[in-house]
Amino acid sequence: MMMRCMSKYVVCFDLDDTLYKEIDFLKSGYRKVAKFVENCFHYDAGDIYKQLYSWYLKGENPFACLNETYRLDKPISDYLNLYRNQEPTINLSDGVEDTLNELKQWNVILGLITDGRTISQKNKIKALGLDRWFEEKNIVISEDFGSEKTDERNFRYFMELYPGYKYSYVGDNPKKDFVIPNLLHWKTFMLKDNGKNIHKQVPVPEGNLPQHTITEIKELLDLIR
Ligand SMILES: [Mg+2]
CATH class of the missing domain: 1.10.150 (DNA polymerase; domain 1)
Structure with missing residues (x-):
C-alpha cells in the first residue's frame, strides 16, 4: 500500500447515507x-x-x-x-473502514458534520465505533450546535480550529450538503446513491453540485491531493 503523508488536511464527512446506509x-x-x-x-x-x-x-x-x-x-x-x-444495529458501508484507516495513516484530520437529532446521531456514532477515527472535538452535530446543515458555522468551525489547512467535504445529498463548502472553497465529493439512499439525488441548481462524484468511497484516496 502506498504511503502518503498529508499534513494540514481536513476531510469532513456527512454521516447518513455517506458512512452507513440510513435505511x-x-x-x-x-x-x-x-x-x-x-x-x-x-x-x-x-x-x-x-x-x-x-x-x-x-x-x-x-x-x-x-x-x-x-x-x-x-x-x-x-x-x-x-x-x-434507539441504540441501532447498523454497520459502516463497504470500503469506509479501509478508507478512514488510510486517511488516518496519512495524518489527515477526520471530521464529521451531520444534521439530525443529537441523541440519534450520537447513538449512530457509538454503534459504528466512529471514535476510532473522529476525535470528539471534530464532530459537529447541527442540533447540538443550534444550526442547520446548510449553516456556515458548521464548516467555519473547522476552518477556525485548523487555520491554513485544506478542507474537503464528503456527502450524499445535493440538496443541502455542498452549497456551503462550495462557497467556502472546500473540495466537495458526492458519494453516488447505489439505490439504497433514503433521500434520492434529485437534480439541483449548479451551486449545489459537488465538484466530484464518486461511486465508491475509496476513490477519495486518489482524488484528495
Ligand atoms: Mg446524508
Missing part, C-alpha cells in the same frame, strides 16, 4: 418498535416489522397504520421516541 437505521428502529408491540400486545414482532416496512415503502405513516390496523391505543410519540432514541 438500516430505519429497519433497526422498526424492529425495536415491533418488539415493543410484541411485548405489550403479544403480536408477533416479525409480522409487525414486515408490516411497518411495507407501509414505509408505500409512503404511508407506518406508526399511524400500526395503531389503526391493530387497534392499538399507544400514542404515536411512544413509537417515535423508541425509534429516535
Whole structure:
C-alpha cells in the first residue's frame, strides 16, 4: 500500500447515507418498535416489522397504520421516541473502514458534520465505533450546535480550529450538503446513491453540485491531493 503523508488536511464527512446506509437505521428502529408491540400486545414482532416496512415503502405513516390496523391505543410519540432514541444495529458501508484507516495513516484530520437529532446521531456514532477515527472535538452535530446543515458555522468551525489547512467535504445529498463548502472553497465529493439512499439525488441548481462524484468511497484516496 502506498504511503502518503498529508499534513494540514481536513476531510469532513456527512454521516447518513455517506458512512452507513440510513435505511438500516430505519429497519433497526422498526424492529425495536415491533418488539415493543410484541411485548405489550403479544403480536408477533416479525409480522409487525414486515408490516411497518411495507407501509414505509408505500409512503404511508407506518406508526399511524400500526395503531389503526391493530387497534392499538399507544400514542404515536411512544413509537417515535423508541425509534429516535434507539441504540441501532447498523454497520459502516463497504470500503469506509479501509478508507478512514488510510486517511488516518496519512495524518489527515477526520471530521464529521451531520444534521439530525443529537441523541440519534450520537447513538449512530457509538454503534459504528466512529471514535476510532473522529476525535470528539471534530464532530459537529447541527442540533447540538443550534444550526442547520446548510449553516456556515458548521464548516467555519473547522476552518477556525485548523487555520491554513485544506478542507474537503464528503456527502450524499445535493440538496443541502455542498452549497456551503462550495462557497467556502472546500473540495466537495458526492458519494453516488447505489439505490439504497433514503433521500434520492434529485437534480439541483449548479451551486449545489459537488465538484466530484464518486461511486465508491475509496476513490477519495486518489482524488484528495
Ligand atoms: Mg446524508
